[in-house]
Amino acid sequence: MRRVLDAAGVTGLHLLPLDDVPAFDEAPETGATFEENALAKARDAFRATGLAAVADDSGIAVDALNGMPGVLSARWSGVHGDDARNTELLLGQLRDVPAERRGAAFVSACALVSPAGETVVRGEWPGAVGVEPRGSGGFGYDPVFVPEGSSRSAAELTPQEKDAASHRGRALALLVPALRALV
Template identity: 50%
Template structure:
């Protein structure tokens, strides 16, 4: 841990996705009074290696990522594993959402493939859910996991410039807008990740 540039960090998010770091700083600032952005740092900022995500549930993958970061840094670590679950596909892509196209992290290819697979599916059969598992792992070995979900349906084309991942093709239940069209504050209030981390926030607050 001595060669890691932790700065003021009190908590490490096990992700190499800068969008997630920014989004989670906002979520925790809303959920925890006095929370400061530089208390949370991403694994990419520390050049940590990413573990192989070989769990078969969102919870298992979030825990293995948080465990790896806690072990490497000696700090409390949080992680999430999330994805989109499409009813007509039997819950897929699910845990394979980030690599649905065959390789990890190509949002455009993932979106193109899913849209192509559902091209002939009528609006009434395009139900889907965003699901997230948020994990907190302490250096002592204590572990906590919370789940969050938002139901909705898939659009026929990308809409909106915000968000990331599958946000441009997912409209939350009762709304005609995609998640990528929602202002960040509104998205964080209803998102699967926001719900999971708000449930975990009391445990995180105890550490800060």
């Protein structure tokens, strides 16, 4: 977020990481959409801290799987946050799917909740699921996601390249006007 705000020339906002506020209960992610989950997380943070809060919910939507794993991306294999198992399961499910049907998009919904109200935006990064992991950057499905127009996986891109093109970078850029209004 800091890189996106700096690139947009937004100053005067102090970013406070979640680790720097007292722990609070977060509702489980039960929304059917990325937007519902992001908004629930931002509302929880705002209620607990009284501070303007930004939250994200993101994942990968695969065409051949009718948009799944979608909001279940982080726990696709049944274990929350096990990137290797989630990726292995996804690749296994797509093993016999030809390249022309491996279309996918990374999706990020970002929500801002503040005394001024609520804003929710969505960013998408189209591409395809490769046949094997490549690269060591990023996390989650980055090693198997090949952005549209690229021959490199998301895990092979620099942080600056990802900010400029990624689903989260796109969503945060759409959130900039609402963040600027807080200053």
